[in-house]
Amino acid sequence: MTLIKSISGIRGTIGGKPGDALTPIDAVQFAAAYGSWLKLRFPNQRLKVVVGRDARISGEMISQLVTNTLMGLGIDVVQLGLSTTPTVEMAVPYHKANGGIILTASHNPKQWNALKLLNEKGEFISGAEGEHLLAIATSGDFDFAEVDDLGQLTNDTTAIERHIETILALDDVDIAAITAADFSIVVDAVNSTGGIAVPALLRKLGVTKITELYCEPTGHFPHNPEPLPEHLTELSQKIQEVKADLGITVDPDVDRLALVNEDGSMFGEEYTLVAVSEYILSRRKGATVSNLSSTRALRDVTEENGCEYHASAVGEVNVVEKMKAVNAVIGGEGNGGIIYPDLHYGRDSLVGIALFLTHLAQKKVSMTALRASYPNYEMAKKKIELTPGIDVDGILQTMAKRYENEEVDTTDGVKIYIGKEWVHLRKSNTEPIIRVYTESKDAQAASDLADKIINEIKSL
Numbered sequence: 001m002t003l004i005k006s007i008s009g010i011r012g013t014i015g016g017k018p019g020d021a022l023t024p025i026d027a028v029q030f031a032a033a034y035g036s037w038l039k040l041r042f043p044n045q046r047l048k049v050v051v052g053r054d055a056r057i058s059g060e061m062i063s064q065l066v067t068n069t070l071m072g073l074g075i076d077v078v079q080l081g082l083s084t085t086p087t088v089e090m091a092v093p094y095h096k097a098n099g100g101i102i103l104t105a106s107h108n109p110k111q112w113n114a115l116k117l118l119n120e121k122g123e124f125i126s127g128a129e130g131e132h133l134l135a136i137a138t139s140g141d142f143d144f145a146e147v148d149d150l151g152q153l154t155n156d157t158t159a160i161e162r163h164i165e166t167i168l169a170l171d172d173v174d175i176a177a178i179t180a181a182d183f184s185i186v187v188d189a190v191n192s193t194g195g196i197a198v199p200a201l202l203r204k205l206g207v208t209k210i211t212e213l214y215c216e217p218t219g220h221f222p223h224n225p226e227p228l229p230e231h232l233t234e235l236s237q238k239i240q241e242v243k244a245d246l247g248i249t250v251d252p253d254v255d256r257l258a259l260v261n262e263d264g265s266m267f268g269e270e271y272t273l274v275a276v277s278e279y280i281l282s283r284r285k286g287a288t289v290s291n292l293s294s295t296r297a298l299r300d301v302t303e304e305n306g307c308e309y310h311a312s313a314v315g316e317v318n319v320v321e322k323m324k325a326v327n328a329v330i331g332g333e334g335n336g337g338i339i340y341p342d343l344h345y346g347r348d349s350l351v352g353i354a355l356f357l358t359h360l361a362q363k364k365v366s367m368t369a370l371r372a373s374y375p376n377y378e379m380a381k382k383k384i385e386l387t388p389g390i391d392v393d394g395i396l397q398t399m400a401k402r403y404e405n406e407e408v409d410t411t412d413g414v415k416i417y418i419g420k421e422w423v424h425l426r427k428s429n430t431e432p433i434i435r436v437y438t439e440s441k442d443a444q445a446a447s448d449l450a451d452k453i454i455n456e457i458k459s460l
Contacts, residue, residue, distance in 0.1 A: 005030075005137070007130025008317070011105055011114035014058045022113055027062050030115055031069040031101070032144075033137035037129070038098050039073065045098070047075045047151075050091045050118075052083030052159070053103035054252045055192040055217035058113045062103050066115065067153065074145030076152045080159045082193050082217055084254035085116070086348035087163045091156065092122035093344075104253035107226035110219060123345050124317045160193075164201050167354050170342060172283060174358040179206025181361035184244040186260075188213040188235040190225040192252035194349070201350050205357060211242050225251055227258035227336060229266045236264035246360075246367045250349045256336040257349035259356065261367035269336040270295040274374055276338055276352055277330045279359035281305040286329030289322045291315070292415045293424050293437050294334030300375045313412035314426065320345045377420075379439045380446035384454055386432040395434070395460055396425055402456070421445070423453050 003012035003021050010030040012022030019026065038047055049070050053059040059082075067077050078095050080088060085102050092100040098120050105112035117125050117133070125133070136142075145151070167173060185207055189195035195215030202210055213235060214222050224231045227249045239247045239260055246267075247260035259267035267275075274297045277288050281302065288302045291314045299309040312322035316333065323331040323341060332339040337347035340355065363370060386392065400414045407417040413426035413435075424437040436454055440446040 005134060007127045007134065008124060008315075009114055009116045009130075011108070011112065013111045014113060015111075022058075022062075024061070024065050027065045027115065028069045029140070030137055031066040032073065032142045033133050034099070034101065034115070034117055035070045035073040035075050036136050036142050037133045038075065039143075042098050047099075048078060048095060048097040049075055050078045050080060050088055050095055050097045050100040050156075051103070052080035052088040052091070052100075054084070054254075055082055055195075055219040056103075056105070056113050056252065057110060057219040059103055059219065062113055062115075066101055066103065071151035071153060072144045073142070074149045074151050076154070079153060079155050081155070081157065082196060083159055084163075084193050084197055084350070086255055086344070086346050086350060087159050087197070089118060089122040089346040089348075090163055090166070090344050091159045092118055092120065094159075094162070095156070102253065106253055107251045107256065109224065110221050121345070123320060126317060160197050160200070163350060164197070164204055166343065167201065167351050168204055170351070170354070172280065172342070172358065173205075173354045174362065175205055177361040178354075178357045181357075181364075182209070183207050183246065183357065183361075184209035184211075184242065186211040186213060186235060186238045186242065186244045186247040187215060188232065188247065188249040189215045189217075190221045190223070190249070190252055191216055191218045192221070192225070192254075193217050194250040194252070194254045197254055197350055198248060198250060198353065201353060205354060207357075209244075211238060211244060213238055221252070227251055227256055227269060232258070232260060232266070235260055240264045248353060254349045255347035257338060257352040257356075258336045259367070261371060263368060265368065267367060267371050270334040270377075270379070271297065271371060271374060272336045272352060272356065273330075273332045273334065273338055274298050274301055275359060275370065276340075276355045277301060278305070278374075279355060279362075280330040280340075281307055284329060287323075287326040289319055289326065289328045289331035291319055291333050292409060292412050293426075295377050295379070296420065296422060296439055297375045297377055311409060311411065311415070316347060318412070377439045377441065378443040378446050379437060380443065380450045382436045382438075382447075382450045382454065383428075384434040384436060384457060386434065388432070392427045392434060395457055396427065398460060399425060399453075399457065418449075421449055423449060425453070425457075 100118035338352035
């Protein structure tokens with residue numbers, strides 16, 4: 001059994017002993033810590049928190065534990081029930097709440113669940129805030145409300161519908177063009193809340209030819225829910241079987257968007273953001289942002305449009321911080337995470353779908369033709385196992401020095417740009433390894449570059 005407490009929340013497998021897995025006791029402890037942290041942040045106020053969840057089997061149980069704990073602290077709760085991560089993020093400011101909790105383990109298998117924590121803007125809490133919250137959880141310094149001061153529960157059953165309507169009203173979403181394109185689309189929602197939200201969005205966008213795969217929100221994931229090519233074979237086959245124009249898949253909490261071409265090949269998670277960014281930059285100029293481990297193709301497309309690309313440290317909160325600093329018009333992560341600030345500062349598959357389909361409809365090309373129009377890069381992801389006592393920071397500094405004549409970024413580990421290739425070296429915070437990510441013109445070249453860098457590090 002596994003329990004991971006971090007600055008971004010608590011994540012673990014269901015069942016087992018307290019402290020070793022995500023048990024009811026751990027869920028209550030962490031919810032109490034979050035509520036206590038909010039009370040310190042907003043002293044002498046009546047507080048409100050929005051709670052929503054994906055369709056995991058454990059979701060209802062964890063939701064009741066979290067909701068009742070917050071109410072026990074005297075905090076009012078707006079319960080969304082089955083929802084998506086971006087829907088919860090948007091519901092926090094809508095309800096003028098002081099924070100939000102999303103109950104989802106994202107792309108992890110069904111035995112996992114997690115509490116993801118939001119601030120009053122509906123954005124993930126910062127590292128410093130997370131450290132403070134962890135300290136409260138460890139101390140157990142909770143002060144529960146007396147009977148007359150208990151929190152009140154209200155239900156919001158229209159949050160997803162409201163989220164969709166807000167997307168439809170965006171200037172960058174062209175419903176007429178999507179309707180005219182008459183797309184045939186296959187959707188794989190891994191039996192989670194994407195099965196509620198994605199088909200509903202598509203219908204509102206004028207798509208009538210929708211083939212649904214695993215769109216019942218039962219929480220019984222039919223395959224590994226991370227939207228990687230090896231997990232999308234059924235989707236690929238169904239697209240070819242029904243002669244669809246494209247396939248859409250999302251992870252269980254609907255913040256990662258992956259697309260599949262009409263021939264069953266992968267459009268590529270990395271290229272979801274590239275395509276949407278090209279569309280936005282064709283309408284207005286501005287900066288783009290992705291994290292340091294994302295494809296170079298976004299930088300290429302941005303510079304081709306006469307704009308400036310910026311890289312952030314890995315992690316959604318870091319991408320958002322950089323986007324705000326440079327006033328980016330679009331940004332996100334290479335795992336299919338689209339962050340469109342005109343809507344909100346969070347990864348959002350639903351707005352990503354609307355923007356991508358607008359782009360595809362206006363281009364009037366096939367998925368494979370659109371994908372072929374972008375610079376092609378392939379990644380390799382490897383790691384170096386470390387022995388105790390190794391000075392990892394020293395190794396990274398040495399590698400940065402060794403390649404000082406190249407473009408080097410030390411925002412998050414060391415990233416070295418070598419022509420059109422790059423290597424990103426990061427120290428893991430959870431295990432004794434150095435992560436080695438590389439990108440080049442093809443898979444073999446990326447793998448060779450990774451091996452070259454690994455050998456250089458071992459020689460140190």
